Amino acid sequence: xxxxxxxxxxxxxxxxxxxxxxxxxxxxxxxxxxxxxxxxxxxxxxxxxxxxxxxxxxxxxxxxxxxxxxxxxxxxxxxxxxxxxxxxxxxxxxxxxxxxxxxxxxxxxxx
Amino acid sequence: xxxxxxxxxxxxxxxxxxxxxxxxxxxxxxxxxxxxxxxxxxxxxxxxxxxxxxxxxxxxxxxxxxxxxxxxxxxxxxxxxxxxxxxxxxxxxxxxxxxxxxxxxxxxxx
Numbered sequence: 341x342x343x344x345x346x347x348x349x350x351x352x353x354x355x356x357x358x359x360x361x362x363x364x365x366x367x368x369x370x371x372x373x374x375x376x377x378x379x380x381x382x383x384x385x386x387x388x389x390x391x392x393x394x395x396x397x398x399x400x401x402x403x404x405x406x407x408x409x410x411x412x413x414x415x416x417x418x419x420x421x422x423x424x425x426x427x428x429x430x431x432x433x434x435x436x437x438x439x440x441x442x443x444x445x446x447x448x449x450x451x
Numbered sequence: 452x453x454x455x456x457x458x459x460x461x462x463x464x465x466x467x468x469x470x471x472x473x474x475x476x477x478x479x480x481x482x483x484x485x486x487x488x489x490x491x492x493x494x495x496x497x498x499x500x501x502x503x504x505x506x507x508x509x510x511x512x513x514x515x516x517x518x519x520x521x522x523x524x525x526x527x528x529x530x531x532x533x534x535x536x537x538x539x540x541x542x543x544x545x546x547x548x549x550x551x552x553x554x555x556x557x558x559x560x561x
Contacts, residue, residue, distance in 0.1 A: 344494075371547065383495060383538075383551040396548055431494040433549075439485070440549060442494025 342366045344443035346432050352449045356421050361446045363415045363432030371435040372415045374407065375442075376400070376428040383431070389415065422450045453477045453541040460556040469526045471555050473539030476520050484515060484522045487538045489554070495538065499524070502544075526557075534559045 345364045353359050365372050374386040387397040389407055406418045415434075419426055427450045433440040456474040463469045475484065483502050487495040499506055501513040501522070512525040526533055536554040 373547075373549075375549070382553060383489070383549075385548045385550065388547045390547075398548075429492065433494070435547075438544075439497035439500065442496065445492070445494050447492075 342441075344432055344434055344441050346443040346446050348446060349444065350447045350449070352451065353422055355424055355450055359419050359422055359448065361417045361430050361432075361448070363417070363443055364413050365415055365432065365434030366436065366441055367413070369434035369436045369441075372409070373433040373435070373440060374417045375431045375433065377431065378428040386417070422448075424450050426450050453479060453482055455539045455541055455552055457537075457539050457552065457555045459553065460558070462558050462560065463529055464560055465530055466528050469529050469533070469557060471524045471526075471537055471539075471557070472521055473524070474521045475539070475541045478519050478541055479543075481543050482541050483544045484513065484519075485540045485542070486511070486513065486524045487540065487549075487551075489536045489538065495551070498537075529557075529559045531559050531561065533557065
């Protein structure tokens with residue numbers, strides 16, 4: 341069964357540093373997403389991406405965040421200057437005809 | 452997006468059938484009901500989606516009454532590995548933005 345993959349599985353960074361989280365969506369999917377889940381809290385939508393542009397973003401997705409599909413396979417989330425409150429699991433998802441398929445997540449720890 | 456309400460937690464034993472009910476009183480005419488499952492430290496996983504009456508797949512069944520103001524996810528003969536959080540979501544069929552609530556934490560014991 342095809343799957344979404346994410347790297348790294350765990351990223352530790354210092355406050356103020358830039359991080360890039362990487363995702364490889366399922367190959368024939370056209371819609372891509374990022375979600376995050378702070379420990380013990382709900383899964384929160386960050387952004388959706390289609391046809392090489394953002395289609396929707398949440399209030400969380402401020403100017404510190406950006407997404408990119410640099411080539412035909414990768415989908416990245418960049419956080420320019422990390423804050424302590426950015427510590428969370430970040431999930432990438434992609435969608436074909438019906439449901440969204442989620443990746444295993446990247447645990448981001450900001451110290 | 453219609454608001455959903457589901458029990459915070461449920462307990463069951465291996466081999467039992469588990470039914471998790473979700474209320475969505477303000478569901479819109481073109482909304483579908485979708486259930487996701489999440490294990491600790493993993494991404495949510497699609498279980499089933501339906502619009503009305505009954506939908507069944509190899510994992511679960513989804514029962515939706517005629518008024519569509521609620522739905523019930525039925526897991527037949529649960530095992531320990533079904534211990535997870537189950538989320539009920541409501542939105543149009545191609546909804547791009549999944550809005551997760553707190554879900555139902557199901558604990559299956561031996």
